[in-house]
Amino acid sequence: MLGTGNMGEAVLAGALRAGLAPEHVTATVRRPERLQELADRHGVRTTTDNVAAVEGADVVVIAVKPKDVAAMLTQVGDALPHHAVVVSVAVGLPTSFFEDRLPARQPVVRVMPNTPAAIGAGMSVLSAGESVTDEQVALVEAVLAGTGDVVRVPEAYQTPAAAISGSGPAYVFYVLDALTEAGVAAGLPRDLSSRLARQTLLGSARLIAETGEHPALARERVTSPGGTTIAGLRRLDQAAVRAAFIDAVAASCERAEEIAAELGD
Numbered sequence: 001m002l003g004t005g006n007m008g009e010a011v012l013a014g015a016l017r018a019g020l021a022p023e024h025v026t027a028t029v030r031r032p033e034r035l036q037e038l039a040d041r042h043g044v045r046t047t048t049d050n051v052a053a054v055e056g057a058d059v060v061v062i063a064v065k066p067k068d069v070a071a072m073l074t075q076v077g078d079a080l081p082h083h084a085v086v087v088s089v090a091v092g093l094p095t096s097f098f099e100d101r102l103p104a105r106q107p108v109v110r111v112m113p114n115t116p117a118a119i120g121a122g123m124s125v126l127s128a129g130e131s132v133t134d135e136q137v138a139l140v141e142a143v144l145a146g147t148g149d150v151v152r153v154p155e156a157y158q159t160p161a162a163a164i165s166g167s168g169p170a171y172v173f174y175v176l177d178a179l180t181e182a183g184v185a186a187g188l189p190r191d192l193s194s195r196l197a198r199q200t201l202l203g204s205a206r207l208i209a210e211t212g213e214h215p216a217l218a219r220e221r222v223t224s225p226g227g228t229t230i231a232g233l234r235r236l237d238q239a240a241v242r243a244a245f246i247d248a249v250a251a252s253c254e255r256a257e258e259i260a261a262e263l264g265d
């Protein structure tokens, strides 16, 4: 794991929870103060030496910020074992960005994970590069399986997928926070409001997951004619909340394309 920050550590934690042996993992960081912290928390080898970390690796996950990816590839490219699958989680950067900067035919897989990976409840969207075999993709899928659901998609879907499931937890936490604040504004103690909002979000997501029901129908079941819910939903429609979500996802997609253009595709 090269660059073990928020996302890298979440993927690491999920994979380890599912049985990946910590003694088979090396995690790199930039700041030395993170070395001990990560080693204590996960039992993995830690180092600031990216080149040493990739020696003998089968899977190399690159989890630095998109702007730091090119320098990382320059640093470790020649040290990568030929068979090592390079897995990028960087938003916006296509598999060709890696293939153009790595030794010829280095296998590359692009993945968009999300932070619930840390508890095995993540969503990862995976696309294979030009030179990766089915067995190598299966190896990456096996590692990711511990982090939650994994789906293989054409690479063209990566940008919108990043906006839905990659950034999605932030939007969900935003809603959770807003609902909690609304409860406080309506007179509930903060702890109680937080508990009600959290369990409601969890229960609603599980209900849809377990029944497969369309969310619009599930919403109708809650919405009694002339009742309280329709009064609230009307305000959400007046505030154009649905349109705001559509705009948010469009803005996120635009930003991913901007990042790719800024960094040279």
Ligand SMILES: NC(=O)C1=CN([C@@H]2O[C@H](COP(=O)(O)OP(=O)(O)OC[C@H]3O[C@@H](n4cnc5c(N)ncnc54)[C@H](OP(=O)(O)O)[C@@H]3O)[C@@H](O)[C@H]2O)C=CC1
Binding pocket: 002, 003, 004, 005, 006, 007, 008, 028, 029, 030, 031, 048, 050, 063, 064, 065, 066, 068, 072, 089, 090, 091, 112, 113, 114, 115, 166, 167
């Ligand atoms: N956060 C998320 O929910 C998601 C993020 N991603 C992608 O994951 C990647 C990382 O994002 P995120 O985890 O949020 O960012 P973070 O800043 O939390 O993590 C990046 C980590 O890389 C480390 N790093 C930077 N340069 C080096 C280097 N040369 N050698 C070793 N370590 C280095 C940083 O160390 P230091 O802190 O010391 O600078 C930091 O810990 C991005 O490409 C992003 O697009 C994808 C999906 C979701």
Ligand SMILES: O=C(O)[C@@H]1CCC=N1
Binding pocket: 091, 162, 166, 167
């Ligand atoms: O905000 C970001 O750029 C990263 C990518 C997807 C989620 N977090």
